[in-house]
Amino acid sequence: MTIPASASAQTLPATSPVEPDRQAPGFYRYKVGDLMITAVNDGVGRRPIDGFIRNAEIDDVRGALDAAFLPRDSITIPFTTLVIDRGGKLTLIDAGNGDSGAPTSGLWMANFRAAGFDPAAVETIVISHFHGDHINGLRLKDGTAVFPSAEVLVPEAEWAFWMDDAKMAAAPDGMKGAFQNVRRVFGPIAGEVKQFKADSEVVPNVTAVAAYGHTPGHTAFAVTAGEGRLMVMSDTTNHPALFVRNPEWQAIFDMDGDMARETRKRLLDMAASEKMQVAFYHAPFPATGHIARDGDSFAFVPVAWSPII
Numbered sequence: 001m002t003i004p005a006s007a008s009a010q011t012l013p014a015t016s017p018v019e020p021d022r023q024a025p026g027f028y029r030y031k032v033g034d035l036m037i038t039a040v041n042d043g044v045g046r047r048p049i050d051g052f053i054r055n056a057e058i059d060d061v062r063g064a065l066d067a068a069f070l071p072r073d074s075i076t077i078p079f080t081t082l083v084i085d086r087g088g089k090l091t092l093i094d095a096g097n098g099d100s101g102a103p104t105s106g107l108w109m110a111n112f113r114a115a116g117f118d119p120a121a122v123e124t125i126v127i128s129h130f131h132g133d134h135i136n137g138l139r140l141k142d143g144t145a146v147f148p149s150a151e152v153l154v155p156e157a158e159w160a161f162w163m164d165d166a167k168m169a170a171a172p173d174g175m176k177g178a179f180q181n182v183r184r185v186f187g188p189i190a191g192e193v194k195q196f197k198a199d200s201e202v203v204p205n206v207t208a209v210a211a212y213g214h215t216p217g218h219t220a221f222a223v224t225a226g227e228g229r230l231m232v233m234s235d236t237t238n239h240p241a242l243f244v245r246n247p248e249w250q251a252i253f254d255m256d257g258d259m260a261r262e263t264r265k266r267l268l269d270m271a272a273s274e275k276m277q278v279a280f281y282h283a284p285f286p287a288t289g290h291i292a293r294d295g296d297s298f299a300f301v302p303v304a305w306s307p308i309i
């Protein structure tokens with residue numbers, strides 16, 4: 001007897017679209033209420049652990065890495081944006097590194113397309129803050145706008161800081177490049193960018209939550225739909241193995257370290273108390289889970305991978 005071609009996976013072509021030295025495309029879908037969320041990975045960046053945290057002893061930092069079974073000398077920092085699909089209307093939260101990041105990053109567009117999305121169909125892009133790993137995906141190095149039809153929404157306090165020429169002039173030399181990069185990305189669309197206030201609804205189902213400290217206008221987002229609630233923590237913490245475990249620790253990227261620490265403790269405490277699902281930009285993929293209390297500290301409990309959405 002013959003088996004119809006459609007009846008058996010054995011009859012599918014033997015070739016796989018995934019190369020043998022690559023992972024499957026880095027996207028992961030989950031629901032918040034009836035909203036479809038797709039986490040889209042943009043690879044990773046690596047940096048030496050020495051000097052990464054400004055207020056902890058290196059032995060304590062290595063201890064935290066040991067406890068998480070991570071390498072002791074460098075930290076691998078993942079990048080994960082979110083796509084929110086509201087009945088075919090696509091909103092991105094942050095845009096990845098584009099072609100401006102480390103060679104181990106820049107996977108975003110391939111992963112986004114593998115998830116079935118088209119950059120021309122993105123309606124709105126909501127930005128958490130203006131560090132390059134969150135905004136460079138908006139514009140390639142050659143100036144090309146990556147999302148031609150999208151409206152770009154940014155935190156008012158973030159725009160006020162980075163677009164202020166006096167602040168750029170007063171900034172230390174090491175920070176001037178970040179100011180120039182903000183102008184490179186947003187300059188050509190400065191008249192069209194929409195600014196939003198903290199605690200306002202940015203797009204339906206998405207409310208801005210002031211999470212200042214990491215940058216002057218750094219913003220988290222509460223995504224709510226029906227019973228579903230997701231707190232998009234943005235860079236409230238960098239890698240959870242370090243900063244969820246040790247919320248007092250300040251990464252060198254935290255521009256106002258004390259304010260960033262207070263924000264971190266407040267949002268982690270809220271997420272733990274309310275048992276909200278959380279998403280982090282810099283957690284291991286798919287960068288979503290929950291926050292558990294652990295004595296005076298917290299632990300990040302990643303979601304279990306599920307084939308059922």
Ligand SMILES: [Zn+2]
Binds near residue numbers: 131281
């Ligand atoms: Zn970041």
